[in-house]
Every structure is written in structure tokens, then in C-alpha cells.
Amino acid sequence: MNEMSHRAPVDVPQLRTLLLTDLCDSTSLVERLGDGPAAELFREHDRLVLKLQQQWRGRLIDRSDGLLLLFERPIDGLGFALDYVRGLRELGKSRKLELKARAGLHVGEVLTWRNSDEAVRVGAKPLEVEGLAKPMAARLMAMARPGQILLSAVAEPLAHRAARELGERGQHLLWKSHGRWRFKGVPDAQHIYEVGEPGIAPLRAPPNTAKVWRDIPLWRRPAALAAEVAVLAVIGVGVWFMTRPQPAIAFNQRDWVVVADLRNLTGQAVLDDSLEQAFRISLEQSRYVNVLSDLKARDTLARMQRKPDTVLDRTIASEIALRDGARAVILPTVAEVGGRVRVSAEVIDPHTQTTVFAETADGTGAVSALGSIDTVTAALREKLGEAIQAIEQDSKPLPQVTTRNLDALKAYALGNQAIAQRLYDEAAQYFEAAVRLDAKFALAHVGLVRIHASDVDWKRARLYLDRALQAKEHLTRRDLLYLDAWEAELGPRSDLLAPAKWKMLATMYPDFHAGHYNYAWGSFYASRFDEALKHARAAAAPQNPLRSRSHELIGRVYLAQGQHAEALVELKRAEAIGAYGPSRRRAAALAAMKRFDEAEAVLASMPPSPLRGISLTNQLESIAILVDQGRLDAAADRSRRAATEAGEHSRLLATEFALIRETVDHLRGKRVLGSTGEVYRRALEGVRDVNNDVDREEQAFIALSAAYLAQRGGDATLGQQAIRDFAPLVAGLGDPNTSSLYVIVQAGQARLAKQPQAAIDLLKAELDGSELFQLHVALRDAYAAAGQGDEVARQADWLQSHRGLAYIEAAGSQVLQAMNVSDTALRSR
Structure with missing residues (x-):
């Protein structure tokens, strides 16, 4: 039999990631341990390798003292290598041994072929791998120090860009360039990189050997250096300082920087905060460089157990950068030199705290500093790798996008500092002072929109929105998109128009977390849960100072999707990050799992809110949990008390809790048809009020819910009236949930008119995965009226399996929560 009969045909070359590892000193290890203990250790080692193979989707090609694995993606190979190095440490720790491996990661083309079954039986490997990529990975591995992971210049940028996929750990990886190296037999020098975790990676250059050595320029070799020292002694240290080579920093698109506190050496106090704020605004125009917010930096200071007013100098800012996964620190300075105002900035490597490069610009007078900041930040962005065309396209001059009034700029800066300390009333006062000094200061108006919108003070939010729109030519590209989204959010048909605006902002500026969060919320409200989860996760990035809200939203999405345990984990995480106690959302998750005692304990432990409206909304879960347990008399008592209190608070809460009282x-x-009709009429007044541009959609949902409740009680009169009243209104409201509820009311009328098939057809047309919970209740009842028992059972099963959605559905400010929960039991009406 000839040799080729042992092999299948060779495949075409394929681009693959190769990882080679070698367990250091394995022979001496066996001698120290003895055969038996060594065999047990290697069995544990093999279990670790198998587990990591499955986790990181690797294919083991060969093994002896080391491993050869193939991966589809570099990030998978890197994930395996990191976990392997850490796993060896743990194996060794339990035996008081130091277990280390060296690893080499490369990406290149390889040829693979399968050996025949006969060849495998006589000892051949199942799969053969060959190609130039294999010896390259082997040389990387061989030159590595124990515990070191080396990457080629091909693998490093691919793995670096995807490091976010490793989660929070990926944000804290250490990356280091070891320069250019020569391999024996390879004509071209190769750039070598190292990656590892703090406290584990050696982060030292590999040693020179006869087969691999550092490619040092001629002028830096010992013989040449001696001559150069003599020359430098003549030329002088000053010339050497100007001509010395600059160190490099590994910076990729969308990496983060920490801006340290500005050092003001001019003695002009007005420049203290104003220029630091201007520096941030100028740098934040970049879509290449991400700036860690001051709010996030102060949060990290708190985790470091330092005071909020701690100065972010070179050392503190570097520690923040390492904790938050920032690639660089920027240290800005303003000084008076020779009668001119000089703005300078150093880019600092946070690992070594050394200056990588610096830029300066001079001007005359304090106001010139704004133009100088633009010059400096543009130069920094270019040196960090941003294209000149992108810098020109995405940047507007600071005097245009801020203000020439330095006192107004300082007030704006102090407002942002107050926000960083969560002093929102104080922040609003500073922003108002800023716009009094410069009425065209659009960013200060936008700051007031944010504050009043978060307080649900829609009228004041719209007031400042209008003023910001009048000065929108003074906004950066990003802030213009942000304002555009708020205009849609606060305008008519917001539920229909705003999500697209937030999504555009998230797409254009993927690391501006407000876009992701607001789009995620809009998607959640519309029951598009997969989309909501995707963007809520993006907004939960470690660099987001408000990520606790994102984790809470992730928990709510999980609850809606029926993943109750996962929801509870995320909700607890949100509480821990946000440093607040158990929330009503956690109570809802516990109740969905039928852990009622724990849910009620959570609600009882919540302190009274200074905002009565928020305190009232906590009653929603309290009433729903009583309904869920069948304690209807207690639920009725609580709903009556809540309705009385709500009547003293706002029209919206009054109609909402009046409907909940009627539901219980x-x-x-x-039979409560008369009072249900009164709820309907009050809500309809809110919809028709021409001066009500705040809660028309919620009032419409409540009115239709009242008509639907009457239908469930067998009364068709209110439903018929609702169909007439809302026919001209629904399309103009633009709320998909209100439109869906209108269809449910139409179907209810058909069912009561003994036309169940017409009702079924109307409801089935709405099924797209984002339908209201009550649509399935209406379908169940329509199928029951049509005598289709199998379909009734199918809908009942659906209702019973969606308890989380019953508790967390956001439509109509959750006015249907108690009704939803009551319908999760297996029964038909």
C-alpha cells in the first residue's frame, strides 16, 4: 500500500488562529513528585484542557508536554491561553507547586488533512496541520518566559479589538509591545506583543538566544553607543533631550482615556474648571477616542476609598485608568509663558506613569486657550491613531460649541461636577447661571433638559429643549443627535419616533451610553425584548457611571423573557452597583417565582420615598402580589387606600389607581360598571385636553383598559363607546401599546356580539412576539367562545408560563399588572 493511501486529500489553505503552549519544567516536575502523584496531576491538567477546549471552541491537534490548538478567532485562542495560565496557577497552589506555561499565539494560513483510519490505528494523529504559521507560533512560544503569552503582530490587533468580549476582565488586561525581533532563518524582523492579567503576566522582554534576538538599530548597539556618548557629551544633553525617541502606546479605535485634573499655573481662578471642561468637550467630539466621564472617575475614586474631591493627578488618574480599562491618561496644563497663555497636554502610560508624548499650543489672552485646546486635542488624537480627515470632519471649534464667556463655562463645569456628586438641584442652579451669562450656551440648556427629564418634570424639560433648539448650531455633532432624540422623546408620537433617534445616536457613537440605554428602554416598552437586551448590555459597560440602571433594565428584560433566576441576579447587581436597597423590581421577580414572603419582605423594607408618586408606584407590586395569592379582600383594601392617596397627587396616578381598584x-x-365608566370618562378627558402634552398616551391606555375591564364583566356598552371615541385618536397618539389595546377592545366587542371567529382573526393579526400580555387572555376567551378547547388550553399554558411578563410589562405605566397576574392561573373566563 503506498503512502498516500494513509491520507485524505489535503484541504485548501485556511486562515486559522494557532496557539502553542509548553508546560515549563515538566520533566523535573515528575522527578520531584514521583510517578503516581505526577500522573494524578496530569489527569487534572487534562481535565482542565478539555474544559477550556469546550469553553473556547478550540480544536486540540497535538499534545505532549505542550499543546497545539486551532481556533476560528484570535479572541478564543487568547481566552483559552489566559484561563490556562490561571488554571495552572490554581492546580499548583493546591499542591504547593509553581506551575507555569509559556504560550505563543499567531494567525496565519495552514493546511489541514485527515489521516486515514488505518494510519490513525498505527499511531498517526487524526488531523495534521502544516504551514508557515505553525513554526511562527512555535517560535513565539519558545521565546516566551514562564507564564508569558506572546502574540504576533497579526494576532495582537485582532485579539485587542475583540477584548471587550471577555467581559470586565478584558477591560483590565495588560498589553505590552516588546518591539521587533529576529528569528533565525526568517529574513524579516517580527513585532512581538505580550498580553496578560495584572499580577500574573511577567511583562518583561523575552531573553535573547542564538535562535531569537532583539532587533536593535545599529546606532543602539554597544560599539556604536560608545561613540554616540562621546558625541552627545559634545552636543549637550539639551539636544539629546529634543531628539530622543518617543515611547509608544498601544491605542486602538474606541479605547478609553482618563482626563486628569487640569493644572492651572496662571493664577487665574476662572481657568481652573472652565478649561478642564473645555478640554473634555473638545476631546469628546472624537469617535476614535473615548473619554471616561468625570462621574465615572469619581465613582471609581469611591471604590478606591478616596474622597470625591481628590485631585486626579498623574498617579491617581493612572490608577483609575487601570481599574476602568482605560488605555491612556491625559494630563492637561495651562501656564503663562513669556506673556502668552500656553496649553499643553501629556499622554501618559498608566502602567508606568511615564509620558508617552506631549503637545503644546500658545495664544494671547485667556480666551485664546479655547483655540489652543482645539489645536492640542487634534494633535493628540492624530498621534493616538485617528485619521486627520476624521478629526476635521467630527470637530467644531470650542468657542462655537461652548461659549466665549469663561465665567459661563466655569458655571457649566461646576454644574457637571455637581452631577458627578449626584447633587442635581445644585447642578441645575449652575446650568441656569451659565445660560444667564450666555443665552446661546446650548450645552447648558441640554444639561437642564437632562435634569428636568430625570425628575419627570416634562414642562420644564420642554422649556429648555426649545431654548437648546434655538441655539443648536452651537452643539457638537454628538450632542446635536442627543438633542434631536430628546426632541422626539418629548414631542408627539414619542413612542413611535424616539426609538429610531436613540438608535441612530447609539449607532453613530457606540460608546455614548445614553443612546444605548434610551433605545433599550424604548424597545423594552414596546416588548421587543431581544433588541432591548442587546442595547441594555451595551449600556452596562464598566465605563458607564449609570450602568446600575442598565443592569436593572437587563433584569427586567430577563423577567419578561421568563428567566426569573437570571433576572434576580441582575437586579441584585444593579442594587449593589447603584448602592441602593432592594427595589420593587426585585419584589416582582421573587413574586414571579412564587416566593411571596420574600417579595413582601422586600417591599416592607423599602424606605418611604420623598417623592410620593414613586412611593405610590411601589403599591402596584404590593397589590399584584396579594392578587396572585388570592388574598383579594386585602388587595381591595390596599387598592382603595392607594386610590385615595393618588387622588391627592396627580391626575395620572389618580386614574391609574382608580382603575386598579376597579380591577380588584x-x-x-x-359589578362595578358605573364606577368603571367614571374611570373611562376621567381618562378620556386627559386624552382630549389640548393642554396635556405630558401623559396623553398613558391616559389613553387607561381609558381603553377601563373599557376592556367592562367587557370582561360582560358589558359591551363602554367598549362600543371606546371604539367610537378612539377611532380618530389612536393613529395620532402613535403608541403601539395603545393601538394594540384598541384592537383587543374591538375583538372583545366581536366576542360579546357572538362573533368569536372575527375576534380570533383580529387578535391573531397582532401576534408578532411583541404583543400585550392581555392579547393572549383575549384570545383564550375568544377561543372559549368558539368552543375550541385545544386552543384555550394552549393560551392558558402560555399565560401560566409568562408570569414574569405579567409582573413587569411596562405598557400604560403597568396599570394592568394586577389583571395580568390574576390571569396567569389556569382558567378561562
């Missing part, structure tokens, strides 16, 4: 009475078997 309906569940108790009481």
Missing part, C-alpha cells in the same frame, strides 16, 4: 373589585366578583 372585578376579580372579587363585584
